[in-house]
Amino acid sequence: MARYRCPGCGYVYDEEKGDEHEGFKPGTPWRLVPEDWACADCAVRDKADFVEVDGLASE
Numbered sequence: 001m002a003r004y005r006c007p008g009c010g011y012v013y014d015e016e017k018g019d020e021h022e023g024f025k026p027g028t029p030w031r032l033v034p035e036d037w038a039c040a041d042c043a044v045r046d047k048a049d050f051v052e053v054d055g056l057a058s059e
Helices: none
Strands: 001-007 012-014 049-054
Touching: none
Parallel strands: none
Antiparallel strands: 001 012, 001 049
């Protein structure tokens, strides 16, 4: 499973964990996150701005 980071605030969307507050159950792949979704923390960056990260320790 992959993780994607907001370049503005550092929020990380982890496919394994999902983001239930945003309506994404654990295991929700990034491709199923709507294209018009904005960062859950800063709401400044859109999905298209997120960068896939590797080797980031799970929190």
